[in-house]
Amino acid sequence: MKTLRTEVAVIGAxxxxxxxxxxxxxxxxxxxxxxxxVYGTTCARVGCMxxxxxxxxADAAHMLHVAPRFGVSPGQVRxxxxxxxxxxxxxxDRFVGFVVESVDGYPAEDKLHGHARFISPTQLQIGDHTLxxxxxxxxxxxxxxxxxxxxxxxxxxxxSSDAVFDWDDxxxxxxxxxxxxxxxxxxxxxxxxxxxxxxxxRGGSVAQLSDPEVLQVARRAMTDExxxxxxxxxxxxxxxxxxxxxxxxxxxxxxxxxxxxxxYLLSAIGRRPNVHKLGLENTGLQRDHQGIPLYDxxxxxxxxxxxxxxxxxxxxxxxxxxxxxxxxxxGDNAARYPDVQPGLRRTPLAITxxxxxxxxxxxxxxxxxxxxxxxxxxxxxxxxxxxxxxxxLQNKGMLxxxxxxxxxxxxxxxxxxxxxxxxxxxxxxxxxxxxxxxAMLDMPFYHPVVEExxxxxxxxxxxxxxxxxxxxxxxxxxxxxx
Ligand SMILES: Cc1cc2nc3c(=O)[nH]c(=O)nc-3n(C[C@H](O)[C@H](O)[C@H](O)COP(=O)(O)OP(=O)(O)OC[C@H]3O[C@@H](n4cnc5c(N)ncnc54)[C@H](O)[C@@H]3O)c2cc1C
Ligand SMILES: NC(=O)c1ccc[n+]([C@@H]2O[C@H](COP(=O)([O-])OP(=O)(O)OC[C@H]3O[C@@H](n4cnc5c(N)ncnc54)[C@H](O)[C@@H]3O)[C@@H](O)[C@H]2O)c1
Numbered sequence: 001m002k003t004l005r006t007e008v009a010v011i012g013a014x015x016x017x018x019x020x021x022x023x024x025x026x027x028x029x030x031x032x033x034x035x036x037x038v039y040g041t042t043c044a045r046v047g048c049m050x051x052x053x054x055x056x057x058a059d060a061a062h063m064l065h066v067a068p069r070f071g072v073s074p075g076q077v078r079x080x081x082x083x084x085x086x087x088x089x090x091x092x093d094r095f096v097g098f099v100v101e102s103v104d105g106y107p108a109e110d111k112l113h114g115h116a117r118f119i120s121p122t123q124l125q126i127g128d129h130t131l132x133x134x135x136x137x138x139x140x141x142x143x144x145x146x147x148x149x150x151x152x153x154x155x156x157x158x159x160s161s162d163a164v165f166d167w168d169d170x171x172x173x174x175x176x177x178x179x180x181x182x183x184x185x186x187x188x189x190x191x192x193x194x195x196x197x198x199x200x201x202r203g204g205s206v207a208q209l210s211d212p213e214v215l216q217v218a219r220r221a222m223t224d225e226x227x228x229x230x231x232x233x234x235x236x237x238x239x240x241x242x243x244x245x246x247x248x249x250x251x252x253x254x255x256x257x258x259x260x261x262x263x264y265l266l267s268a269i270g271r272r273p274n275v276h277k278l279g280l281e282n283t284g285l286q287r288d289h290q291g292i293p294l295y296d297x298x299x300x301x302x303x304x305x306x307x308x309x310x311x312x313x314x315x316x317x318x319x320x321x322x323x324x325x326x327x328x329x330x331g332d333n334a335a336r337y338p339d340v341q342p343g344l345r346r347t348p349l350a351i352t353x354x355x356x357x358x359x360x361x362x363x364x365x366x367x368x369x370x371x372x373x374x375x376x377x378x379x380x381x382x383x384x385x386x387x388x389x390x391x392x393l394q395n396k397g398m399l400x401x402x403x404x405x406x407x408x409x410x411x412x413x414x415x416x417x418x419x420x421x422x423x424x425x426x427x428x429x430x431x432x433x434x435x436x437x438x439a440m441l442d443m444p445f446y447h448p449v450v451e452e453x454x455x456x457x458x459x460x461x462x463x464x465x466x467x468x469x470x471x472x473x474x475x476x477x478x479x480x481x482x
Contacts, residue, residue, distance in 0.1 A: 001125075001128070001129060001130060001131050002129060002130045002131070003130070003131045003132075003133065004032065004112070004130055004131070004132050004133070005132075005133045005134070006030050006031065006032040006132065006133075006134050006135075007024075007029040007030045007031065007134065007135050007136065007335075008024040008029045008030070008031040008032070008134060008135070008136045008137070008138065008331070008334045008335065009031075009032045009034060009116075009124060009132050009134035009136075009137050009138070010024065010031060010032070010033045010034065010137075010138040010140060010331070010334075011034050011116045011124070011137065011138065011139050011140060011141055011278070012034070012035065012139070012140035012141040012142055012274075012311075012313070013033050013034075013035035013039055013041075013103060013111075013140075014041045014042055014043070014140060014142045014311060014312075014323065015041050015042075015043055015311060015320055015323040015324050015327065016138075016140035016142070016310040016311025016312070016313070016323040016324070016326050016327035016330070017033060017035070017138065017140035017310075017311070017327060018033070018041070018099075018102065018103070018327065019310075019323070019324045019326075019327030019328045019331065020138040020140050020308075020310055020327035020328070020330045020331030020334070021033045021106070021110070021138075021331060022331065023327065023328045023329075023330070023331025023332040023334075023335065024136075024138070024331040024332070024334050024335045025110075025331075026331075026332075026335070027331070027332055027334075027335020027336060028335065029136075029334070029335045031110060031331075032110060032111075032112055032132060032134070033103075033106065033110055033111050033112070034111075034112045034113075034114065034116045034124070034126060034132070035111070035112075035113060036113070036114055036115040036116070039099065039100050039103045040096040040099050040100055041096075041099050042142055042143075042312075043320045043323075044092070044095040044096045044098075044099050045092070045096050045165075046161060046162045046165055047161075047320070048320050049091075049092055049095045050088055050089075050091075050092040050164075050165035051161070051165075051182075051185055051186060051189075051353070052353060053087065053088040053091050053092060054084075054088050054164070054165070054186065054189045054190075054193075055185060055188075055189045055353050057084045057087065057088070057189070057193060058188065058189035058190070058191075058192035058193050059192075059355070061077065061079055061192050061193055061194070062192045062355065064077045065077070065192075066393055069393055070393070079170070079193055079194045081169040081170030081193070081194075082168060082169045084170060084193060085167050085168055085169060085170065086168070088165060089165065089166070089168075092165055112126055112130060112132070113126075114126035114127035114129060114130065115127055115277070116132070116278070117277065117278055117279040118278060118279035118280060118282045118283050119131075119279060119282055120282055120283075121282070121283050121284055121305070121306075121307075122134060122135070122306075124137075125279075135306060135337075136306040136307070136308070136334040136335075136337050137306065137307045137308065137334070138300075138307075138308045138309070138310060138327070138330045138331055138334050139275070139278065139293075139302075139307065139308070139309040139310070139313050140309075140310045140311050140313060140323075140326075140327055140330070141273075141274035141275065141278065141311075141313045142273075142274050142311060142312045142313060143271035143272055143273050143274055143312035143313070143315070143318060144271060144272050144274055145160030145161060145162060145267065145268075145270075145271050145272075146160075146267065146269050146270050146271060146272050147159075147160050147267040148267070148269075150237070151177075151234070151237045151265065151267060154237040154238055154239045154246050154265070155239045155243070155246075157239065157240075157243075157244070157245055157246045157263065157264050157265065158237060158246060158264070158265045158267065159264055159265070159266055159267070160266070160267050160268075161182050161186060161266065161268060164186060164266070170190070170193055170194065170195055171195060171263040171264055172195065172196060172263050173195060173196035173197070173245075173261075173262045173263045173264075174187075174190055174195055174196075174197050174262055174263060174264045174265075174266055175197075175198050175199075175200065175234075175246070175248045175260070175262040175264070175265045175266070176197060176198070176199040176200065176265075176266045176268055177200050177234045177265065177266070177267050177268060177269055178199075178200075178201070178267070178268035178269040178270070179199060179200075179201035179205055179206055179207070179222075179228060179230070180205070180207060180208075180268060180269070180270065181207045181208065181350075181352045182268040183199055183201075183266070183268035183269075184199070184206065184207055184222065184352060184354045185352060185353050185354055186266065186268065187199040187226065187228075187266075187268075188222075188225070188226055188354050188355065191225075191226050191227075196262075197226065197227065198227045198228075198229065198260070198262070199222075199226060199227065199228040199229070200229055200232050200233070200234050200248075200250055201228060201229065201230045201231070201232065202231070202232070202233045202234075203230070203231060204219065204230050204231060206218040206219055206222060206358070206416075207352040207354070207358045208350050208352065208358070208360050208364075209358060209360065209414055209416070210360075210364045210365045210366035210367075210414065211364070211365035211366075211400050211414040212365075213380065213398060213400060214365075214398050214399075214400050214414045214415060214416060217382075217396075217397060217398040217416060218358065218397075218416040221356055221396050221397065221416060222354075224396075229250065229252065231252060231253040232250050232251065232252045232253070233250060233251050234248060234249070234250050234265070235249050235250060235251045235257065236248070236249035236259075237249075237265055240261060244263065245261050245262055245263045245264070246261070246262055246263075246264065246265045247259060247260070247261055248260055248261075248262055248265055271312065271318065272290075273290065273291075273292055273312060273313050273314065273315045274312075274313055275287075275290070275291045275292050275293070275313060276291055280293060283302075283305075283307060284305075285302050285303060285305060285307060286303060290315065292309070292313070292314055292315055293307065293309055295308070295309050295314060297314075297316055297345065298329075298342035298343065298345060299329065299333050299340045299341065299342055299343065300314070300326055300329045300330035300333060300343075301333060301337075301340050306334075306337055306338075308329075308330035308331075308333055308334050309326075309330065310323065310326035310327045310329070310330040310331075311323035311326050311327060314326065317348060317350070319350060321346075321349075325343070325344065325345065325346065328343065329342075329343030329344075329345075346428075346432060347361065347362055347428045347429075347431045347432040348360070348361065348362065348363075348364075348412075348428070349361045349424050349425065349428040350424075351420065351421045351424050353421070355394075356383075356394065356396050356397045356416045356417045356418060356420065357416070357417070357418070357419070357420035357421055358415070358416045358420060359413075359414075359415050359420035359421065359423060359424030360412070360413070360414045360415075360424075361412055361413050361424050361427045361428035361431060362402075362410070362411055362412025362413065362427065362428060362431035363402065363411045363412035363431075364412060364414060365400070365402065365414055367412075368402055368411060368412070372404065372411070375404060375405050375406070376402050376403060376404055376405060376411060377402070377403055377405055377461060377464040377465045378400055378401070378402055378461065378464060379400070379401045379403075379437075379457045379458060379459070379460035379461025379462070379463070379464055380398060380399065380400045380401070380457055380460055381398070381399050381453045381454070381456040381457035381460065382397070382398050383395050383396060383397040383398065383399070383417040383418060383450075383453055384396065386450065386452070386453040386456070387448045387452065388418075388448040388449050388450050388452065388453075389417070389418045389450055389453065391448065392418065394417075394418035395418075396416075396417065396418075397415065397416040397417025397418065397420075398415065398416060398417065399413060399414075399415035399417055399423070399453060399454065399457045400413060400414055400415070400457070401413040401427070401437075401454075401457045401458060401461050402461075403436075403437045403461050403465055405465065407436065408436040408437050408438055408462075408465055409434065409435075409436055409437075410427075410430050410431055410435050410436065410437055410440060411431065412427075412431055413427045413457075417450075417453070418450050419450045422450075423450065423451065423454055426451070426454065427454070437458055437461050437462050437465060438462065440458055441455065441458050441459065441462060
C-alpha cells in the first residue's frame with residue numbers, strides 16, 4: 001500500500017468538498033481532495049440542476065394547460081417524453097461538464113480516487129491502495145437517498161431521485177413516497193408532463209413548512225391539482241410479474257388498504273448523511289444519535305479537533321448554498337487550525353420549486369414556538385384576492401410573517417404562493433439586516449406587484465404588534481406529525 005502525506009485531506013469532491021479544497025489551498029496548505037465516485041457533484045448530476053430542468057419542461061406544459069383561461073388556445077398539446085428527457089440530460093451534462101472542467105484544473109497530485117475511511121485520528125485508508133496521513137481533515141461526504149430495504153427488495157422499479165434523470169423517456173406512471181421537497185417537486189413536474197402520479201404522505205407535512213395555517217393552504221393547493229394522499233402509508237411493495245412495474249399497497253388513516261400498479265415507485269422519504277462507512281469510530285470524535293460528529297456550526301470544527309465537517313454530511317441545512325458556505329468555512333479553518341475562527345453564516349432560506357412555490361426564511365414558526373413562545377406576533381396575507389397574483393391566474397397561497405413583540409424586529413416567514421423564490425430572498429435579507437417591521441413598511445412597493453401582498457402581511461403584522469396580545473403557540477413542537 002502506498003503512503004501519502006498532506007497537510008489537509010478533504011473527503012468528498014461535491015460542492016462542500018470543492019469549496020473546502022479551494023479554501024484550504026488559499027490558506028496556503030498542501031491539500032488532497034479524495035473522491036470515491038465520479039466528479040460532477042450531486043447538485044449538478046442528480047440534484048438542483050436536472051430537477052429544475054424537469055420542472056421547467058413541466059412549467060411549459062402547464063402554461064399551455066392554463067392558456068385557454070386567458071382566451072389563448074394553443075391547439076392540441078403533445079408532450080414528447082423522449083425530447084423532454086433528452087433536454088434534461090443534455091443540459092445536465094453541460095452543467096456537470098463545467099464542474100468536471102474545474103476539477104480538471106486542479107493539479108493531479110492534489111486528487112485521489114477511492115473510498116476514504118479513518119483508521120486513526122490522523123490516517124485514512126483509501127480503498128485498498130493508499131494510506132493518507134494528514135494533519136487536518138474536512139469531511140464533505142454528502143448524503144444518500146433513503147430507500148427502505150423492504151422496498152428495494154421489489155427490484156429495479158423501486159428508485160430514488162438519482163435514477164429519474166437518466167430516463168430516456170417519461171414513464172406511464174409513478175408512485176411517489178414522501179411529501180417532502182423532492183417528492184413534491186418531482187411528483188408535480190411528472191404529473192404536469194402527463195405521467196400518472198400518486199403521491200403518498202404518511203403524515204400531513206408539505207415540504208419544509210411548519211406553520212399550521214400555511215400548511216393547511218399548501219395541502220389544499222397540492223390536493224387541488226395532484227393525487228396526493230396524506231395520512232396514507234406505503235405498506236407493501238412487490239414487483240409486477242412482467243418486471244415492468246411495481247404493485248404498491250397503501251393504507252389510509254382508517255386502516256383501509258388499496259393496491260395499485262405503477263411503472264415505478266420513487267422513494268423520496270429523505271436523505272441520510274454519509275457518515276456511516278467512514279470509520280468515525282476510529283477518530284475519537286463524539287457523535288450524535290445519527291452518527292454525525294458533534295460540531296460547531298460557526299466554525300464547522302468537530303469538538304476541538306483537527307477534523308471539520310461540511311455540507312449534507314452534517315445534515316444542518318442540506319442545500320447547495322449552505323454546502324458552499326460550510327465548505328468555505330471548514331477549508332479555511334482547516335488551514336488556520338488551531339487558530340479557528342467563526343465564518344459567515346447567513347439567514348436560513350429554503351425554497352421548494354413546486355407551483356405555487358414554497359419558501360421559508362429566517363426563523364420558522366416551529367422554531368419561534370420554542371425560542372419566542374408568547375413573544376412573537378403574526379401577520380398574514382392570502383394570495384387569493386391579491387391583485388397581481390389574480391391577474392396572472394396565480395392567486396393561490398398564503399404568507400405568514402413573524403416579528404418580535406418587544407422590539408418589532410422582523411424574525412421570519414413561511415409561505416406558499418406566487419414568486420416565493422423572490423419574496424424569500426427579499427424577506428430573508430430583511431431578517432439578516434435586522435430590520436423592524438416599521439422600517440420594512442417604509443421601503444418602496446411598486447404597483448401592481450406580488451410584493452404588495454407582502455406589504456399587506458406586514459401591515460397586518462404591525463397592527464398585531466401594536467394592538468393584539470402576543471401570539472400564543474398552540475403547541476410546543478409544531479412540526480406536523482411525520
Ligand atoms: C433531487 C434533488 C434536488 C435538489 N435541489 C436543490 C435545489 O434546488 N437547491 C438547493 O439548494 N439544493 C438542492 N438539493 C440539495 C443539494 O443538491 C445538496 O445539498 C448539495 O449538493 C450537497 O453538497 P455536498 O457537497 O454536501 O454533497 P455532494 O455533492 O453529494 O458531495 C459529496 C461527495 O462525497 C463523495 N464521498 C462520499 N463518501 C466518500 C468517502 N468515504 N470517500 C470519498 N468520497 C466520498 C461522494 O461520492 C460525493 O461526490 C437537491 C438535492 C436533490 C437530491
Ligand atoms: N429546492 C430545494 O432546495 C431542494 C430540492 C430537493 C431536495 N432538497 C434537499 O434534499 C433533502 C432531502 O429531500 P427529501 O424530499 O428526500 O426529504 P424531506 O426531508 O424534505 O422529506 C421527506 C418526506 O418523507 C416523509 N417520510 C419519512 N420517512 C418516511 C417513511 N418511512 N415512509 C413514508 N414517508 C416518510 C417525511 O415525513 C417527509 O414528508 C431536503 O431536506 C432538501 O434540503 C432541496
